[in-house]
Amino acid sequence: MSFSTKIAVVVRDDLPTWQRLNVCAFLVSGVAAAVPELIGDAYEDADGTKYLAMFGQPVLVFEAAAAVLTAAHRKALDRGLPMSVFTKELFTTGNDEDNxxxxRAVPQDQLDLVGLAVHGPRNAVDKIVKGARMHP
Structure with missing residues (x-):
């Protein structure tokens, strides 16, 4: 099945695995909150046990060096696409308000990005994540 839009997450390639997974989870929650129509129907197993609904399309996860991540951030801003960000400082905070x-304390061009998620037209998202590679 082909989708007209794409959800992509880019995480910095120098993070430990646990941080990459944590960053990815937080970032996709931002996309889900901003674009609720991306969420499919709830799941149910053969026994009738109910499960939460998830995205109705794939989420592509990439890794990249800090410079590529910064470039992706700039491209997403230039194209006006909705984006969630995760900065290095968020590893030291303990709640949403502090996050x-x-x-908010850092100017846009000085954010120490460790990840971002973006949703938009396939070709625009492809250009934004150019230089990143699929996460192994």
């Missing part, structure tokens, strides 16, 4: 304050 937002940590991002």
């Amino acid at each position: 937002r304050a940590a991002v």
Whole structure:
């Protein structure tokens, strides 16, 4: 099945695995919150046990060096696409309010990005993540 839009997550390639997974989880929650129509129907197994709904399309996860991540951030901003960001400072905070304050304290061009997620037209997202490679 082909989709007209794409969800992509880019995480910095120098993070430990646990941080990459944590960053990815937080970032996709931002896409889900901003674009709820991307969420499919709830799941149910053969026994009738109910499960939460998830994205109705694939999420592509990439890794990249810091410079590529910064370039992707700039491209997403230039194209006006919705984006969630995760900065290095968020590893030191313990709640949502402090997370937002940590991002708010840093100018856009000085964010120490460790990840971002973006949703938009396939070709635009492809251009944004150019230089990143699929996460192994």
